[in-house]
Amino acid sequence: MRRLLLAGLAAFTALPALAAAPAAPLDLETIMANPDWIGQAVESPYWSADGQSIYYQLKRDGSPVRDLYRVDPATGRSEKLDPAAVAGADGPSVYDRTHRYAAFVRHGDVFLRTLADGRTVQVTQTVEDESAPQFSADSRALQYRAGDDWYSYDLSRGVSAPVAVLKFADDPDQKKTDALEDEQLELFSTLRQLKADKDAEKANARALATADPGRAPQPFWLGDKIVAVDTELSPDGRWLLVVTRPKSYEPGRLPKLTHYVTDSGYAEDEDTRVYVGHNAPAAQSLLLLDLREHRHYTLSTDSLPGIKDDPLAAIRTQTVAALKKAGKDDEAEALKAPDVRPVRIVSSAEDGGGGGIAWSADGSNLAIQLRAIDNKDRWIASVDFTRHALVSQQRLHDEAWINWNFNDFGWLRDNRTLWYLSEETGWSQLYVKPLDGKAKALTSGKFEVSHPQLSGDGQWFYLRTNRVAPYSYDVYRVPSAGGELARVTQYQGMDGFALSPDGSRLAVLHSAPYMFDQLAVQPAAGGTPRELTNTMKSAFTAHDWIAPKIVQVPSSHGVGTIYAKFYGPADENAASRPAVIFVHGAGYTQNVTLSSPYYFREQMFHNMLVQKGYVVLDMDYRASEGYGRAWRDAIYRQMGHPELEDLLDGKAWLVKHHHVDPKRVGIYGGSYGGFMTEMALLRAPGEFAAGAALRPVSDWRLYNHEYTANILNTPELDPHAYAISSPINFADQLADPLLIEHGLIDDNVLAADSIRLYQRFIELHKKNFWMSLYPMERHGFVHADSWYDEYRRIDELFDTYVKQQH
Incomplete structure (x- = not known):
């Protein structure tokens, strides 16, 4: 809009x-x-794995179906893919650090491409959707997820295996005995022997599993009071971060709406969403799983700066006083501020900006973006793996509310310097910060920066900004080490872009007041674009x-x-x-x-x-x-x-x-x-x-x-x-x-x-x-x-x- x-x-x-x-x-x-009758907008462009083609979608006339097209950016020749060709098409790709392999998801399954010869291997063929492929830090494995479960595909052996088995229940081996059970073991030697045999078998199984990477991992028993919200695997395969919420959380009463014109001829009700104030969103917590040592740790948020403040104190005091004056002491008590404000992890699914968990490419560092549920604070914190603790790297406070946008963040190629967007000056700008150093602004001014993309070689950030005028958007780039913010495109109506795998070209979506999104390609450093589509109708x-x-x-x-x-x-x-x-x-x-x-x-x-x-x-x-x-x-x-x-x-x-x-x-x-x-x-x-x-x-x-x-x-x-x-x-x-x-x-x-x-x-x-x-x-x-x-x-x-x- x-x-x-x-x-x-x-x-x-x-x-x-x-x-x-x-x-x-x-x-x-x-x-x-x-x-x-107007025409169709070009949608969802992305580069092929080898960077030789660009794929995009167009809505089919008279139907909501989207057809997949492939265009040669060198010649401008475009073709609509039939079902057989779609079955062989690439998806948006990720690459290993040596750029020898690419991986992508097609129809919910994971595929592996060897770039030198184009050989493609289908890694999964399941009824559930796999997603989020990433290569291990040593390029020996391809990691991917199915739901909240992560798997690792060994490139040399061609075998997939779960990296962790999460059990949201109490460990049966840690069950506490009562007095009667203890007495039974004291009285009967046969029961003691059976227990000892069982314990020996379990210990042997754990030892064999630890020594043999070909075996499925032993489960993590995480208790029956929580459920998983998200999981993210480190590229080195050592750690798994698990975001949880209380299992007992109830969102509140759901209002209904009624469908009066239905296939059945009967009015049918539909649940919708909870009204504001009828149960706050579920607080989230963090568990860090050490997959090598088979241990897990809670990452406490208590040390985040300002987490124990009450930014709503003045409003709270006024409302509580009014309730008490009206004799509504129970309602006043319910408004008591928490000792530590509950948080949620910013996620791409819920937030629209960047995702809330970022591993460095080598897996040595982890950054997490958290928000107070009152949405007055956003923190970016790194993880100290020795102390199993969060370390605040940046706090953004807003007396009103933290923006839905401008929450992108990640790591530079050195694996120890964060980059992030922040509105701390009043305008969204791009910053870099070493873990043990001070933040440096890469952009500044009274304009907004969004959608930063770091080039594959780590030298440049490409981003969308309205630097020229509030209403005029184009792609700009700035060196990741600092330097001039330079304009790359000249459209004034630039709506999206994708950097080619080799970093030399940009696929650009652009539009005008009476022209839907069209696709062009141009040099990444700036230059004359080649228009690739014209889907408007006469x-x-x-x-x-x-x-x-x-x-x-x-x-x-x-x-x-x-x-x-x-x-x-x-x-x-x-x-x-x-x-x-x-x-x-x-x-x-x-x-x-x-x-x-x-x-x-x-x-x-x-x-x-x-x-x-x-x-x-x-x-x-x-x-x-x-x-x-x-x-x-x-x-x-x-x-x-x-x-x-x-x-x-x-x-x-x-x-x-x-x-x-x-x-x-x-x-x-x-x-x-x-x-x-x-x-x-x-x-x-x-x-x-x-x-x-x-x-x-x-x-x-x-x-x-x-x-x-x-x-x-x-x-x-x-x-x-x-x-x-x-x-x-x-x-x-x-x-x-x-x-x-x-x-x-x-x-x-x-x-x-x-x-x-x-x-x-x-x-x-x-x-x-x-x-x-x-x-x-x-x-x-x-x-x-x-x-x-x-x-x-x-x-x-x-x-x-x-x-x-x-």
Whole structure:
């Protein structure tokens, strides 16, 4: 959900040629139809194991199926692979330190490739999915995982074996005897002899297993009070890190949603997710298993700096005092701060950035990224294998919340220097830190750095950044030893990249306002790119689309510039015109960029609105991505307040600069944009002529924990934040027409959210509010009929209450 556009920029030369003659007028049937008529975005590119080809996916017209393609970057020749060819295709590869071997996963199985002759061996053929292949530090074995179990494939012997057997139960050999058992052994010599024989057999089996690598390993008995969350094997095969949580953890009651249109003809219920505050996420713990000595150790977090602080102390004191004053002593006691804050391990599955466990390539060092469950602190800690203890290397503290993004980290090729991203200056930048030394910034400035990739030779970091302007993204590179941050690509709308195995070339995904992601290849040091794909269709590219202008709206609240996209006609001489403000979703996303927008349908709708006489403004209000930590944190404990200030500044800018009638401004958006539409109408009645709120959050107490607790803490601890941030608490102020639209099987923002607000309006005897429910849609609509109906109603709302002067 991020992107945008600047008038007159050279970036538009990357677009397919647009027809000069005006096309037929736009209509909702066309722009809300199945988007196959537009073209397909290139997806998931990666290099072949030998670096001679690039694979990518394209969605098949008329189907959700993705076809696999292979393109020769030297000639640009591309081919769609048939099922037989797919069966022989590479997957994204990893390499051993000598670059003699490559390994990849295909259809859930692990394959080994000898690069010199291309010989390929299928290592696994199982019904479960294997993943995460990595070569051992000495290049003699290929390690991989199945679930939380790790295996090692000996390259010389061609044999796979488990590296550890984890038993989440008590060791039966360590069972404590009671008084009666002890007495039995004292009384009966035969029982004593049987026990001695059994003990001797077990001791012999352990000795044989230790001396014979061909035997399966002895199990680790880890107790019956925990379960595994994640496991990570050291490349040298010596250690296994196990992340656990309590087995007794209960997430809490799951709200349900109902499917009314079903294959069976009967209404069917579906469990969704827990409301915020109804049981915090499970605390996690760390076990370090020594596979050679067959011992395991707990890695305590008690020594992490700040782990015993209470960053919510002031809020806690205020809330506890209010509860005690109201005679709710039990609730007050439940809010007592823990002596040591519980943590979770940042994981790629849960967090979206980098993964939480990083072994050095030789297995000699381990770094772990941990977060406090209150999400005010993030630590990167190394492991002292002698003391079996965590050693803090970096602490990132945020009075609001640690970002979901910018958590990538790892090791330089020397195996003893960490690299990581951090927002400690207020902007995500790249750092390196020796384990026993001070951190050094490799990048600095008021721009954001993300997705760092270290070259195979360890000399360069390649990364994505908006250094030129907040809305312009390209690949840059910087020496890992420090030096100049140099621009590599010139697209301004760069969306992803992959470094070739030899480090000489980049496969680049790039887009433009009216062009979905396309694939190119260019020298890694910079140079002229070769375009490899053109998947847009002439029915779309032939239209004379409006190039939205990136504009800078001044803030009247002292926060500087609010970047926005403006859609308007070439003729700016109208005396008075209506306007629509579009509000992007997700809160933390960026829609003002030079890339293809997530909201491509809405962009076409904005073209249609301009055709009908409106102008449109699409703003990256506070909380949006791309503008640093302070911009994101501005909404802490007050969602809907700074953002509304920015939207009202946008309205004032339209009135001042584009002849907009202040009485004829509409507003709409989906998800967070729907929430903001409701906040705009309910907290600023009379400012907007009408609003359409799509799949909106109306009461943050009904949303999930992962997102909401970061920004508003929990309802029990911080009820004031929820009270001032939830539209349902301002329902009595509804004065302007409001259309609510929601998918009935939305498992993200539940339809109950909108239905509760609708009932509130009924009881308050409000007028001019409507709700449209879509029985077969989740949060992101997928059916063209629903898209059409949704936007037909929005169009009619604006034509009735915004376009016409009342």
